[in-house]
Amino acid sequence: MRYEYLMNGSSLRLDxxxxxxxxxxxxxxxxxxFRLEAGKAxxxxxxxxxxCGACARNCPAAALTVKAGVGCAAAIILGKLRGTAPSCGDGxxxxxxxxxxx
Amino acid sequence: MIDxxxxxxxxxxxxxxxxxxxxxxxxxxxxxLVVRGRTIPVVRTRLSPRDRWGAVKVRWDIGRGTYRVLPxxxxxxxxxxxxxxxxxxxxxxxxxxxxxxxxEIDGWILVLDTRGVNVWCAAGKGTxxxxxxxxxxxxxxxxxxxxxxxLILPQLGATGVSAPDIARKTGWxxxxxPVRARDIRAWLEAGRIKTEDMRRVTFTLxxxxxxxxxxxxxxxxxxxxxxxxxxxYGLPADGSWASRALPVAVLLAGLAPVGALAFxxxxxxxxxxxxxVKGAVLGTAWAAACSxxxxxxxxxxxxxxLVAAPVTAFLGMNFTxxxxxxxxxxxxxxxxxxxxxxxAGLxxxxxxGVVYRALGV
Numbered sequence: 001m002r003y004e005y006l007m008n009g010s011s012l013r014l015d016x017x018x019x020x021x022x023x024x025x026x027x028x029x030x031x032x033x034f035r036l037e038a039g040k041a042x043x044x045x046x047x048x049x050x051x052c053g054a055c056a057r058n059c060p061a062a063a064l065t066v067k068a069g070v071g072c073a074a075a076i077i078l079g080k081l082r083g084t085a086p087s088c089g090d091g092x093x094x095x096x097x098x099x100x101x102x
Numbered sequence: 103m104i105d106x107x108x109x110x111x112x113x114x115x116x117x118x119x120x121x122x123x124x125x126x127x128x129x130x131x132x133x134x135l136v137v138r139g140r141t142i143p144v145v146r147t148r149l150s151p152r153d154r155w156g157a158v159k160v161r162w163d164i165g166r167g168t169y170r171v172l173p174x175x176x177x178x179x180x181x182x183x184x185x186x187x188x189x190x191x192x193x194x195x196x197x198x199x200x201x202x203x204x205x206e207i208d209g210w211i212l213v214l215d216t217r218g219v220n221v222w223c224a225a226g227k228g229t230x231x232x233x234x235x236x237x238x239x240x241x242x243x244x245x246x247x248x249x250x251x252x253l254i255l256p257q258l259g260a261t262g263v264s265a266p267d268i269a270r271k272t273g274w275x276x277x278x279x280p281v282r283a284r285d286i287r288a289w290l291e292a293g294r295i296k297t298e299d300m301r302r303v304t305f306t307l308x309x310x311x312x313x314x315x316x317x318x319x320x321x322x323x324x325x326x327x328x329x330x331x332x333x334x335y336g337l338p339a340d341g342s343w344a345s346r347a348l349p350v351a352v353l354l355a356g357l358a359p360v361g362a363l364a365f366x367x368x369x370x371x372x373x374x375x376x377x378x379v380k381g382a383v384l385g386t387a388w389a390a391a392c393s394x395x396x397x398x399x400x401x402x403x404x405x406x407x408l409v410a411a412p413v414t415a416f417l418g419m420n421f422t423x424x425x426x427x428x429x430x431x432x433x434x435x436x437x438x439x440x441x442x443x444x445x446a447g448l449x450x451x452x453x454x455g456v457v458y459r460a461l462g463v
Contacts, residue, residue, distance in 0.1 A: 006376045010429075074423045
């Protein structure tokens, strides 16, 4: 089953000049967003990108940027109530799903 | 090369082991391994009924905040200096998923302090992160136990751990294992080649319903509020109070299980990309169905829809945190754009309901 969410992947940027074609982004991406083509990574399925930030954090060439963060409305609401960035709360999850959230 | 594993420990080492045993007192510790004067708990790789019962309980939100294991180093099987090192979180469900996948696999388990939160969540928060991993490698003196410098991390830890930074800071190389611990054996047997399936996060029906019990437990205030509103709607307290209150009670209190069970179950088929839209559609359908079944008069049915849709929209929106594919940009947009329509709809529905009843039709 392929899921797609609102604005998925909208902040994901790949700099093809900087890409060294190591394929690490393909290895860490949980949604198959990337593909290797002619020795370079390519964004193949932007709509599947949940902006988790794994690719950017693990790109050895800093060729990837993404506005990463938990895609959780409860965390966003908690952040708004506290006047902070989206926050999962102290200790566990802000609300109710520490077991499986994010 | 000296054999790092000394199985026949002296009495002093045994004493140290017993002290550690008393400290741990964990029923999932099978025995202790004494290596270089250190005592390392060896975990059971089979889950006991008690482990399974613990998992059921946390699914119902009983003792979830304290379902933890001590961070540090553990062993599975009979590991030696060349055995692989698996990294996990100190949420017991995560830890149990890993150890139960290591049957007949000799390895080390490095448990990070994620404050009792699962790997993916903790990676998102940064507690399953580069800093904690680097300091845990140092604290446990992992380098004295193994000859290699390789760590196997669950792939979803990549949101918090930077493999290039770990290599730079510590000299250890991170290998991204499969998403799910249960694929570890197949992955190892295939020469650490990940199939596409091992790399992908899914969101199957059982996965979508995994948090439903917790949601149900948390849904009681909503159900209670629905019953109170229904009781008020039924007034005056004459002979037909119950016949007026009952349909409204079903419609409103039913929103709790609709949001907790029907929403995740039907998620892929509910129209719209925003979860709040999906939720509003579901709430509308529910209210309309209740109205039809109970033959509610049109104004009451309209009030029901106006109340139900924002409630399920909100519940749906909050389900983004349980989903495996939503991004923050979109969730933020939903929260910001959805707030006023939800608030207005709810207010309009409540007012309509009150006015309709006050007119005493």
